[in-house]
Amino acid sequence: MPLHPVLVHYPIALPVQSTIFQALYLIFKHTRLSKAALITWTTALVGAVAAALTATAQEKTVLLLDGLNDLLAVHERMANLTIFGSLAGLFYALASFRRNNLNPWIFFAILLPLSGIVIGTGHYGGQLVYLHSAGITVQ
Numbered sequence: 001m002p003l004h005p006v007l008v009h010y011p012i013a014l015p016v017q018s019t020i021f022q023a024l025y026l027i028f029k030h031t032r033l034s035k036a037a038l039i040t041w042t043t044a045l046v047g048a049v050a051a052a053l054t055a056t057a058q059e060k061t062v063l064l065l066d067g068l069n070d071l072l073a074v075h076e077r078m079a080n081l082t083i084f085g086s087l088a089g090l091f092y093a094l095a096s097f098r099r100n101n102l103n104p105w106i107f108f109a110i111l112l113p114l115s116g117i118v119i120g121t122g123h124y125g126g127q128l129v130y131l132h133s134a135g136i137t138v139q
Contacts (some may be wrong), residue, residue, distance in 0.1 A: 002061075002135055003054040011051050012122040014044030016084070019111040026104055035105060038093055041111065044088045044118075052079055062134040071132070075124040082117050089114065 018040040025033035055076075062072055089110040096102035126135040 002058050004051060004058045005135065007047060007051040008122065009056055011082075012118055014040050014047065014109070014117045015082075015115045018044060019108070019115040020109045022104065022111050023088035026108060030078060034107070037107070037111065038097060041086065041093070042090060045083070045090060046081050047080070048086065048118075051065060055079070058067050058135050059067070060134050061137075062128060065132060065134055066130060068132055068134060070132075071124060071128055075121060075128060078117055078121040078124060081108070082114060082121055083109075085117065 018037045021033050021037035021040060025031075025037065059072070062068055089107075092110070093102060093107055096107075129136065
């Protein structure tokens, strides 16, 4: 059984949840919400790396289908942008958090577009599966 479809759902949902936590922090100013955003984002990043690693094995079956190279390339680029953007943002957030000077608006400004990219990545992955049956084996 391919692991990529099993692992992708948390890395899609958790960055959005993290952004919601940070937005709620900006409204209510409860420190726990910002901490929850940081923990949720870190967990999402770990899941995204696991999903990316399992995608490499799945890619071979997708490339066997005609006409999906461009769609797969967009999905991969967005996934890579998500991971590397999240890593860079996480290093900023952790360093700032440790120095106790994390700017909540900058943190939110990092999370919001990354959540959008994650949603786009999931959208293109969903197109590969649901419109083109990529990675689906019929027995």
